[in-house]
Amino acid sequence: MTTSRxxxxxxxxxxxxxxxxxxxxxxxxxxxxxxxAMTWSAKQLISEQLLSGVLNAPVYSQIWNxxxxxxxHINWAKWADAMLIAPATASCISELWAGKYDSCVTLLxxxxxxxxxxxxxxxxxxxxxxxxxxxxxxxxxxxxxxxIEPVTGIVASKATGQRLQEPSAIVDYLKQVVxxxxxxxxxx
Ligand SMILES: Cc1cc2nc3c(=O)[nH]c(=O)nc-3n(C[C@H](O)[C@H](O)[C@H](O)COP(=O)(O)O)c2cc1C
Numbered sequence: 001m002t003t004s005r006x007x008x009x010x011x012x013x014x015x016x017x018x019x020x021x022x023x024x025x026x027x028x029x030x031x032x033x034x035x036x037a038m039t040w041s042a043k044q045l046i047s048e049q050l051l052s053g054v055l056n057a058p059v060y061s062q063i064w065n066x067x068x069x070x071x072x073h074i075n076w077a078k079w080a081d082a083m084l085i086a087p088a089t090a091s092c093i094s095e096l097w098a099g100k101y102d103s104c105v106t107l108l109x110x111x112x113x114x115x116x117x118x119x120x121x122x123x124x125x126x127x128x129x130x131x132x133x134x135x136x137x138x139x140x141x142x143x144x145x146x147x148i149e150p151v152t153g154i155v156a157s158k159a160t161g162q163r164l165q166e167p168s169a170i171v172d173y174l175k176q177v178v179x180x181x182x183x184x185x186x187x188x
Contacts, residue, residue: 005178006033008080008112010105011051013041014087015156016122016164020046023086024054026167030175035076037061039092039103060104073104077111082178085109086120086148087164090127090136093119096145097136114144118177120170121150124161148173 007027011020020036027034036051037060052059060076077083085092085105092105096119101110109117119140127133128150141147148170155161164170 004031004033005081006035006079007174007178008076008083008108009034009036009051010083010085010088010092010108011036011038011042011046012085012087012089012092012103012105013039013045014089014122015045016087017042017045019087019164019167021050021054022167023084023170024051026171027084027174028055030171032171032174032178035060035079037076037104037108039105041089041091042105060108063102063104063107073107074111077108080108080112080116082116082118082174083109083112084118084120084148084170084174086118086170087122088119090121090123090130090133093121093133093136093140097139114140115146116178117145118148118174119145120148120164122155122162122164123150124155124159125152128162146177 009024024034034055036055038048048059048061095106096109101107150162151165153163155163
């Protein structure tokens, strides 16, 4: 019998949220079963319907009125072999550092063991260099959370910032850590 690995893609409100669809697709092509969760702020930047359509599944985007088939966040976290937050905002990283679990993404992450949590930050250079952000990243790493390191490049408004790695590179990294036993068919 073969099984595929299950991952929750957590999406937060970085300008790099425009890559969320490509990341979801790349995960599916790589054989992962994928569910997605979005913050309220992420939904101001891209539509929930886009992710739901790509995954052909409900997206967890409201703590108090969930549409994910009646399943709780606890059940979702139990279902997952790993959670990837990509893109991850400075705010999301700060919430995880502080143990503040007010969004769908951080609430799920709170129920995933640190070693199964993967964070791909994306933000402006000024944000990235904030002592608070650097402290939060270092502390989460010390707790066992793995960071998919961003790369320096041009982000919004032609400013320098920390960009997401390409979706294929993010997924390759995840594959190295979360073993795939049965590649799936992928999707369009
Ligand atoms: C257009 C726009 C782009 C943004 N891009 C980023 C970003 O790249 N990285 C970041 O950390 N915050 C960014 N922010 C700020 C976050 O959206 C804001 O801190 C928000 O509260 C994060 O919420 P969330 O982490 O719950 O999704 C951006 C805001 C706007 C309006």
